[in-house]
Each structure stands twice: as structure tokens, then as C-alpha cells.
Amino acid sequence: MSVEVLQVTGIGFSYNTVEVLSDISFSVSSGDYLGIVGPNGSGKSTLIKAILGLVQPVQGSIKLFNTPLQQFTEWRKIGYLPQRLKFADPHFPGTVEEIIRLGLLAGKKIPRSRTKSDDDAVEKILQLMGISQIRKRLIGELSGGQQQRALLARAVVGGPDLLILDEPTTALDPETRGNFYALLHDLNRMHNTTVILVTHDTWSIGKYATRFLYLDKRVVFDGTFEDFCHSEEMTQFFGEYAQHQICHRHDAEGSGNNGFR
Amino acid sequence: MVRRRAFVLIIIATMLVWSACQRQEQIPAAGRLKIVTTLFPLYDFVRNIGGDKVEVSLLLPPGVEPHSFEPKPNDIVRVKKANVFIYTNRYMEPWAMDILRGAGRSDLLVVDSSASVTFLPAREQQGEAEESVDSHGAENLHALRMDPHIWLSIPNAEKMVDNIAAGLAARDPVNRESYYKNAEAYKSQLRRLDREFQEGLSVCRTRMFVHGGHYAFGYLADRYGLSYISAYAVSADAEPTPVKLAKLINTMKSKSLRFIFTEELISPRTAKVIAEETGATILKLNGIHNLSKEDMERGATYISLMEQNLENLRKGLQCR
Amino acid sequence: MGFGEVIGYGFMQRALIAGMLIAVLCAILGVFLVLRRFSLIGDGLAHVTFGSVAVALLLRVDPVYTAVAAIPIVLISSLGILKLTEKARIYGDAAIGIVSSFGIACGVLLASAAGGFNVDLFSFLFGSILSISPDELLIAVALFVVVIATAGFFYNDLFAITFDEELAKSSGIRTGRINGVLVLLTGLTVVLAMKLVGIMLISALLIVPAVTALQVARGFKTTILTAAGCAVLSVAAGIFSSVVLNLPAGGAIVVINIALFVAAYALRKTRMRRRGVLS
Numbered sequence: 140m141s142v143e144v145l146q147v148t149g150i151g152f153s154y155n156t157v158e159v160l161s162d163i164s165f166s167v168s169s170g171d172y173l174g175i176v177g178p179n180g181s182g183k184s185t186l187i188k189a190i191l192g193l194v195q196p197v198q199g200s201i202k203l204f205n206t207p208l209q210q211f212t213e214w215r216k217i218g219y220l221p222q223r224l225k226f227a228d229p230h231f232p233g234t235v236e237e238i239i240r241l242g243l244l245a246g247k248k249i250p251r252s253r254t255k256s257d258d259d260a261v262e263k264i265l266q267l268m269g270i271s272q273i274r275k276r277l278i279g280e281l282s283g284g285q286q287q288r289a290l291l292a293r294a295v296v297g298g299p300d301l302l303i304l305d306e307p308t309t310a311l312d313p314e315t316r317g318n319f320y321a322l323l324h325d326l327n328r329m330h331n332t333t334v335i336l337v338t339h340d341t342w343s344i345g346k347y348a349t350r351f352l353y354l355d356k357r358v359v360f361d362g363t364f365e366d367f368c369h370s371e372e373m374t375q376f377f378g379e380y381a382q383h384q385i386c387h388r389h390d391a392e393g394s395g396n397n398g399f400r
Numbered sequence: 401m402v403r404r405r406a407f408v409l410i411i412i413a414t415m416l417v418w419s420a421c422q423r424q425e426q427i428p429a430a431g432r433l434k435i436v437t438t439l440f441p442l443y444d445f446v447r448n449i450g451g452d453k454v455e456v457s458l459l460l461p462p463g464v465e466p467h468s469f470e471p472k473p474n475d476i477v478r479v480k481k482a483n484v485f486i487y488t489n490r491y492m493e494p495w496a497m498d499i500l501r502g503a504g505r506s507d508l509l510v511v512d513s514s515a516s517v518t519f520l521p522a523r524e525q526q527g528e529a530e531e532s533v534d535s536h537g538a539e540n541l542h543a544l545r546m547d548p549h550i551w552l553s554i555p556n557a558e559k560m561v562d563n564i565a566a567g568l569a570a571r572d573p574v575n576r577e578s579y580y581k582n583a584e585a586y587k588s589q590l591r592r593l594d595r596e597f598q599e600g601l602s603v604c605r606t607r608m609f610v611h612g613g614h615y616a617f618g619y620l621a622d623r624y625g626l627s628y629i630s631a632y633a634v635s636a637d638a639e640p641t642p643v644k645l646a647k648l649i650n651t652m653k654s655k656s657l658r659f660i661f662t663e664e665l666i667s668p669r670t671a672k673v674i675a676e677e678t679g680a681t682i683l684k685l686n687g688i689h690n691l692s693k694e695d696m697e698r699g700a701t702y703i704s705l706m707e708q709n710l711e712n713l714r715k716g717l718q719c720r
Numbered sequence: 721m722g723f724g725e726v727i728g729y730g731f732m733q734r735a736l737i738a739g740m741l742i743a744v745l746c747a748i749l750g751v752f753l754v755l756r757r758f759s760l761i762g763d764g765l766a767h768v769t770f771g772s773v774a775v776a777l778l779l780r781v782d783p784v785y786t787a788v789a790a791i792p793i794v795l796i797s798s799l800g801i802l803k804l805t806e807k808a809r810i811y812g813d814a815a816i817g818i819v820s821s822f823g824i825a826c827g828v829l830l831a832s833a834a835g836g837f838n839v840d841l842f843s844f845l846f847g848s849i850l851s852i853s854p855d856e857l858l859i860a861v862a863l864f865v866v867v868i869a870t871a872g873f874f875y876n877d878l879f880a881i882t883f884d885e886e887l888a889k890s891s892g893i894r895t896g897r898i899n900g901v902l903v904l905l906t907g908l909t910v911v912l913a914m915k916l917v918g919i920m921l922i923s924a925l926l927i928v929p930a931v932t933a934l935q936v937a938r939g940f941k942t943t944i945l946t947a948a949g950c951a952v953l954s955v956a957a958g959i960f961s962s963v964v965l966n967l968p969a970g971g972a973i974v975v976i977n978i979a980l981f982v983a984a985y986a987l988r989k990t991r992m993r994r995r996g997v998l999s
Contacts, residue, residue, distance in 0.1 A: 412826060412830070639848050639969070639971070641963075641966050641967055642962050643962075649729060670850075670851055676731065676853065
């Protein structure tokens with residue numbers, strides 16, 4: 140049985156009279172691995188923020204787990220990894236452990252006290268992510284890849300049903316990137332966590348995503364990767380060379396450069 | 401948000417206009433000598449000497465503490481328009497020089513009321529309680545600043561009256577007889593006040609008084625042979641050290657002083673702390689730098705305030 | 721005079737107790753404020769207090785109650801600073817500057833328009849740690865309880881917001897409210913404690929212990945505890961040295977705070993050198 144994890148209907152958003160999103164509609168079912176791609180400025184991050192209630196769309200509606208966004212309160216079910224150049228200043232005094240524990244706040248009522256099961260969950264996730272040895276390090280002192288893993292740990296420690304990631308691998312080297320995607324894949328397959336991934340990196344889309352959305356202020360394409368590569372409409376839209384670039388990138392081990400401008 | 405801001409600005413503007421209207425402006429009558437004085441004692445002396453022949457105004461608005469006074473453009477204009485400008489002494493009003501530079505009129509007569517007055521050095525204790533600041537017994541006049549509160553010794557006040565009368569007479573020779581006559585009459589009142597002080601403070605249980613404010617009453621203590629300690633030095637805003645406070649408390653306890661003094665226009669916090677520790681009662685002493693609004697409205701004068709001081713001193717020193 | 725003798729006096733004991741309580745409050749709030757770039761809010765709100773006392777005196781409020789009358793104005797101003805950062809898209813320091821200069825300008829204009837105040841404004845506003853009355857000590861204790869309880873209650877949310885406000889919001893934390901709690905607590909502390917220990921101390925205690933703790937931080941919770949510890953130590957050591965060296969207490973406390981910062985900085989540099997990190 141498939142649950143509608145996310146339903147986006149007719150979302151429009153403008154920023155200072157510039158239209159950023161126009162009539163966006165799609166839905167995501169439980170267990171999906173959705174990739175969202177598009178050129179710079181196509182509104183991908185804005186869409187994510189609208190879904191999480193961080194910005195207010197001008198039009199349209201959003202439903203999370205069948206509840207309208209305005210009434211949604213079960214934030215524990217959603218893990219979010221935002222797009223950041225870095226997550227903290229080098230001198231921010233939080234340890235990896237403390238930051239990961241922040242991921243458990245969503246399910247509790249204030250004062251959101253710490254429990255034994257919290258400590259167990261944190262312990263487990265440290266092992267899973269392979270970051271046990273840096274648990275006491277300050278978050279700001281970590282390398283880009285370590286920070287990403289820590290923040291991903293924070294996003295998943297509460298066992299969310301939906302994981303939303305916005306450009307999580309931009310600052311990572313190819314090997315780390317590969318590991319990161321493998322991890323996401325495991326979460327999706329083994330724990331049935333729904334994944335929505337915004338990325339520039341079409342290689343990972345091709346390899347892991349069950350669906351992808353091409354966004355350029357509006358939904359240009361919504362379907363599987365296979366469909367995209369065989370769609371004549373898409374050949375028309377992008378031109379053969381660009382489509383070829385996108386569809387055959389998965390041979391070149393995710394070198395990060397993609398054809399989108 | 402904009403509307404709220406405008407509303408707030410309107411409120412403030414209304415308050416400003418309303419308060420400005422509260423200030424009393426004197427309507428100048430033609431032909432009278434225009435005099436601007438800095439502190440209240442000078443203002444009061446001039447009132448008595450000049451009578452209705454002069455128009456005198458006080459630079460310091462009521463309630464403002466003179467050691468932290470900053471002249472505004474209006475003040476400088478007022479001095480410019482005057483015939484005579486009288487200040488207490490160069491130690492009390494260092495800003496007077498700034499005003500005069502700003503006013504820059506050469507036919508303005510400037511009177512330093514302290515001519516021929518002997519200054520005492522600024523200290524923190526006087527008389528029996530004296531501990532030499534530089535611990536060499538003899539006063540090293542170069543190391544110490546001068547105490548500017550000369551008007552609190554009545555013989556000094558008389559000299560100030562003389563200086564003022566001479567100034568008025570010089571600027572307005574037509575009325576010089578009147579000025580000198582009034583000055584003499586006023587001085588005899590001052591001398592009578594002096595006698596009251598001497599008699600009133602002749603037989604007292606103690607000759608020491610402790611003051612939780614700044615060092616203002618040195619001249620008064622000197623005149624009547626009293627011992628005087630203040631918590632602060634001449635400058636009104638230094639913070640006393642814990643040791644200083646402890647010593648004051650000790651002194652009060654060892655001399656069984658039941659009263660401690662505080663002064664006008666300054667927060668009585670320090671006196672309150674000392675009173676808390678010693679169980680003493682707080683009494684007011686007026687340094688007569690400037691008047692509070694209430695005192696101004698009540699028509700207080702230098703003499704009436706000194707008489708109040710005498711009363712409180714007699715109480716505080718437990719005089720017979 | 722011996723320390724043992726001076727410390728026997730009530731005013732010294734109150735200075736020590738109230739000083740340490742207020743120090744802890746300021747240190748804890750200060751960690752959050754410094755990390756959010758609101759360091760000068762203590763100074764700014766003190767200027768607002770100046771302006772609001774001016775308003776209160778102009779409206780002929782009894783001097784005893786002006787501090788109380790100032791509270792709502794200061795609290796509103798602290799929320800105003802927050803609003804400015806949100807709506808006007810300026811950083812915390814500029815927002816503080818705007819509200820602060822507005823406050824002091826109002827104070828100056830109103831003071832001058834009213835023809836001056838009836839008491840020395842500065843000594844009225846800027847208390848001294850040595851002149852705390854027994855009643856005022858109770859105020860310090862009450863303030864301590866209120867602020868510690870509130871900050872403790874919202875600790876996790878405050879930490880979340882300090883780390884990343886957007887992430888906190890996505891966890892369902894009401895970031896607007898929590899920010900409001902932080903600035904309101906700060907406003908309350910400034911208004912009440914300023915009268916007790918003076919603006920110099922409040923400003924210093926809000927900033928320096930936090931910055932000192934950040935030099936040697938090994939975690940967020942330990943940072944808060946270290947800041948509180950440094951603040952308390954500085955008050956105790958400051959009062960002690962002011963007695964022994966016959967110095968003003970407030971100044972001594974601030975200097976000790978700076979000394980602790982220098983020590984922490986040196987410690988951090990030594991650690992870095994030992995780890996072979998180029999500074």
C-alpha cells in the first residue's frame with residue numbers, strides 16, 4: 140500500500156515581483172526516490188522551502204502525509220538537509236553529538252528533554268554513518284564531507300519517513316559523493332525512507348532515482364529516467380546533444396560536471 | 401510600521417513643544433542691565449545686589465547637576481546677548497571658557513566671583529579625619545586640585561558679593577550707589593547668618609560629619625572647625641572603593657555617629673548603603689550649586705538653604 | 721584593611737551574591753547573543769533605558785518607579801530590534817545601533833526639553849555594585865530564578881536556533897517566538913540589573929565570559945557552563961582584588977574578565993600549536 144507522502148498542487152512563488160515558480164504540481168509516494176534537477180535559478184530550493192513551510196507560496200497548496208501544510212505538526216517524520224556552503228563557523232561550539240541530537244527535537248514537546256532512548260538512537264546513527272570517532276569534535280572544524288555526514292545523521296536520527304536533501308554533494312569529492320549516494324540508496328531500499336533529492340548531479344539521478352522532476356520555473360518533465368531518455372518530446376526540448384549528455388553520464392563515474400546551464 | 405513610526409515621532413514632537421512652553425521666558429524691559437550667571441548662589445547674590453535695576457538669568461536649568469553640565473547653543477546665545485557674565489571660579493566651571501569663546505563679544509564684562517578668595521585644596525577629608533593623600537603631611541599644592549565650592553563659606557560669599565557689586569558698578573556706573581548699598585545690606589544678612597552658624601555649632605556631641613556624596617563642604621567645615629569626610633572626591637561620578645566604604649562605616653561606628661548626610665541632585669545610594677550598615681539616619685545637606693525644581697518654585701534663597709543646612713547639621717552633629 | 725574585615729559588611733556580601741547571580745545570567749544569555757551577532761544588545765538596551773527613564777520622568781513618574789516604568793519600553797524595544805532584523809533585512813548589530821541611538825537621542829531631547837531632570841541622571845541610571853540594598857538583592861534573586869528557569873526550559877530550542885535557524889524551523893520549532901524569548905530575557909536583565917550593577921558591568925558580562933568560553937569550547941553545553949564559571953569567578957576575584965588593592969569593584973571585575981579571556985586565548989593557541997595546526 141502506497142501512501143501519498145507529498146502532494147504539491149499548483150504552487151506559484153514570486154520573489155520581488157520576479158516569478159520563481161509557476162504552477163508546480165506533482166506528488167510523491169512512500170518509498171519513492173525522487174530527484175529534482177534543473178538549471179540555476181530554476182526555483183528548486185524555493186520549492187523545497189515551500190514544501191517545508193519555510194517560505195509562503197503565492198498560490199497553490201501542499202499536503203504532507205495527507206495533511207495540509209498549515210496544519211501539519213508531525214515534523215518528526217521529515218528529515219531535512221539544506222543547501223549550505225558550510226554548516227557552521229569554525230568556532231561554533233557544538234559537537235557532532237550535540238548537533239545530531241538536534242534531529243530528535245522535532246518529535247517532542249518543549250522543553251524537549253533528553254532521554255536514554257535518544258542517546259541510543261544517536262549511538263546507532265553514529266555507527267551507521269561511520270562517524271563515531273569524530274563524535275566529540277566541533278562541527279565547524281570538520282571537513283566538508285564529515286559535516287555532510289554529520290548533518291545527514293542529524294536528518295535521519297529520528298527515523299523519518301521522508302528525507303529531503305538540497306544539493307548535498309556540491310562540496311564533496313567524487314569518492315565521498317559516491318559513498319553518500321550509496322548511503323541514501325540503502326536508506327531508501329532497506330528502510331523504505333522516501334527520498335527527495337535536489338541536485339545538479341544527473342549521474343546520481345540516473346543511477347538511483349526511481350523518478351525525476353526537471354524544473355525550470357515550471358515542471359518540464361515528471362517521470363522515470365528511462366522515460367526521459369526515450370522521450371521524443373524531451374529530445375525536441377533539450378536537443379539531442381544535451382539529452383545525450385544527461386542520459387549517458389552514468390558511464391563517467393559522476394564527475395560532477397553536468398550539461399545543464 | 402511606517403504609520404507607527406510617524407505616530408511616535410508626533411508624540412515626541414508634541415512633548416517637546418509642550419515642555420518648551422513650560423519654560424518661563426523673562427520679557428526684557430529696556431534699559432536694565434542683562435546679567436547671566438552660572439550657578440544659583442551667584443544668581444541669588446545678583447538678585448539682592450541689583451534689585452530691579454538688573455535682569456538676571458541662571459544658565460543652569462533647575463535640577464541639572466553642574467559638574468556634568470554641557471552648554472547648548474541657546475546658552476551661548478544668551479551669554480552673547482548679556483552685558484555681564486558671572487561665573488564662580490575657573491575650577492568649578494571649566495566650560496565657562498568655552499562659552500566665552502563661543503560668545504566672543506568684547507564689551508561683555510566677565511566677572512570671576514572668586515577674585516581674592518583663598519582656595520583650599522580638593523581632598524576627601526578635612527580636619528581631624530584628615531589622612532594625607534600623598535602621605536607627606538604638608539599639603540603639596542601641585543599634586544592636589546583646588547576645591548571649587550567656595551560659596552559654602554560665608555566670608556567667601558561676602559567676597560563674592562563684593563566682586564559682583566564691583567562688576568555691576570563698573571558696567572553700570574549710573575546705579576553704582578544702589579549696587580553698593582544693596583551689597584552692604586546683603587552682607588550684613590550674611591554676617592548674621594555666619595553668627596547663627598557659629599553659635600549653633602558651638603557645642604555639639606561630635607564635630608565630625610560624614611557625607612555620602614562628593615567633596616563639597618570642605619569650606620564650610622573649615623570655617624566652623626568641623627571634621628568632614630565624603631565618599632567621593634570633588635568629581636561627582638567616581639565610584640568609591642569597597643575599602644573606602646568600609647572605612648567610612650568603621651569611622652561612623654567608632655565615633656558613634658548616628659547621622660549621615662546626602663546632598664541634592666545626586667543619587668543617595670551610597671549614603672543609603674552606609675546608613676544600612678550603621679543604622680544611621682539620613683539627613684540632607686544642600687551644596688547650593690543649583691536648585692531642584694521644587695526649591696526653585698518654593699522661592700528658596702542662598703540664605704534660606706544655608707539655614708536649612710544649619711538645622712540639619714545641628715541635628716546631625718547633635719548640637720545643643 | 722583586611723579582606724576578612726571588609727567582607728563582613730552587608731553591602732559587600734550583597735555585592736558578592738547579587739554580582740555572582742547577575743554574572744551567571746549574563747554569561748548564559750551572552751553565549752546565545754554572541755553567537756547570533758547580537759553582542760551589543762546589552763549596550764543598546766541600556767541606551768533605550770536612558771530614553772525611557774527620560775520619558776517616565778517627563779510624565780512625572782515617581783523616581784522610585786521609573787525603573788519599573790522603563791521595563792515595558794525596553795522589552796518592546798528588544799522585540800523591535802528583532803523585527804528590524806527580520807523585516808528590514810539588516811544584521812543584528814545595525815538593528816541594535818538604530819534602536820540604541822534612537823533611545824539615547826530621545827533621552828537627550830526630552831531631558832533638554834524638560835529643562836533637565838530633578839536628579840543626577842547618570843547616577844540614577846547607572847548603579848554601582850556596592851550600593852545594592854537588601855530589597856534590590858531580592859530583585860536580583862527573583863530575576864535569576866526567572867531567567868534561569870526560562871532559559872533552561874527553552875535551552876534545546878535556543879541551541880537549535882543558534883546553530884541553524886532554518887533547520888530549527890523545519891523541525892517545527894517556532895523560531896520567531898524563541899528569538900523573542902531570548903531578547904525579552906535580555907531586556908529584562910538589562911533593565912533590572914543595570915540599576916544594580918551598572919551598565920559597564922552588564923555590557924561586559926554579556927560579552928566577555930561568552931567569548932572567553934568560546935576560545936576553549938569543547939561542546940555547547942560546556943561552553944555555557946564555562947562562561948557561567950568565568951563570570952562568577954570574575955565577580956569573586958574582582959571584588960576580592962578591589963578590596964585588597966583598594967580599587968573600584970566594577971572596574972576590577974571587568975579587568976579580571978579580560979584577563980580570563982587572554983588566558984583562554986593563550987590556552988587555545990597552545991593547544992593549536994601542540995596539534996600542529998597553523999594559526
